[in-house]
Amino acid sequence: MGTSxxxxxxxxxxxxxxxxxxxxxxxxxxxxxxxxRAVEFARKWAVDDRYGGHSMSGPGTASRTREEV
Incomplete structure (x- = not known):
């Protein structure tokens, strides 16, 4: 917020x-x-293109413990 x-x-x-x-x-x-069919195509491409989590830490190395999740 507020950043150009x-x-x-x-x-x-x-x-x-x-x-x-x-x-x-x-x-x-x-x-x-x-x-x-168009939605199926887009979804397949997006799912196949994903290589990991949303952060650089990747899956399984999040900052929260399993109990917190």
């Missing part, structure tokens, strides 16, 4: 951050099957 974009991110054009993943140009949102 230039100080918090190397790339301040946030809309370009997703340019590393595959995309679908046209998905008919009125077609339930086409939308379902």
């Amino acid at each position: 974009a230039a100080r918090s991110s190397y790339i301040t054009e946030y809309f370009t951050h997703g340019d590393k993943g595959p995309g679908l140009q046209v998905v008919n949102g009125m077609n339930v099957i086409a939308t379902k």
Whole structure:
């Protein structure tokens, strides 16, 4: 909160951050099957691309103990 974009991110054009993943140009949102397939594709890519946790410590090395979780 209160930090300028230039100080918090190397790339301040946030809309370009997703340019590393595959995309679908046209998905008919009125077609339930086409939308379902597009979501399945996006989910599979995101899950397959994940290599670990959200922090540098990775899974299993969090700052909280198992009892705290």
